[in-house]
Amino acid sequence: MHVQRYLEFGLFEPDPAAAADTPRFDPSSAARVARAERLRRDLGLNYAGAVLASELLDRISELKARP
Numbered sequence: 869m870h871v872q873r874y875l876e877f878g879l880f881e882p883d884p885a886a887a888a889d890t891p892r893f894d895p896s897s898a899a900r901v902a903r904a905e906r907l908r909r910d911l912g913l914n915y916a917g918a919v920l921a922s923e924l925l926d927r928i929s930e931l932k933a934r935p
Contacts, residue, residue: 874901877919900926 874880879900882891903925904918913921 870905871901873915874904874919877915879904879919879922 875882880893880897882893885892900922904915904922907913907918907921908915911917911921
């Protein structure tokens with residue numbers, strides 16, 4: 869149930885090369901869902917807020933990794 873909601877909000881995407889009846893996902897998707905669930909639980913965010921916060925945290929990590 870939760871994973872379907874995150875998929876609808878665009879937290880992660882299925883692999884386009886996978887068959888439609890058996891979608892496959894990148895292994896990092898599990899970590900993104902877990903983080904979003906922690907944000908929902910700990911901060912009381914709704915799904916949209918958890919997805920937005922997760923995306924912002926990813927972007928911060930990318931910027932910190934730049935030389």
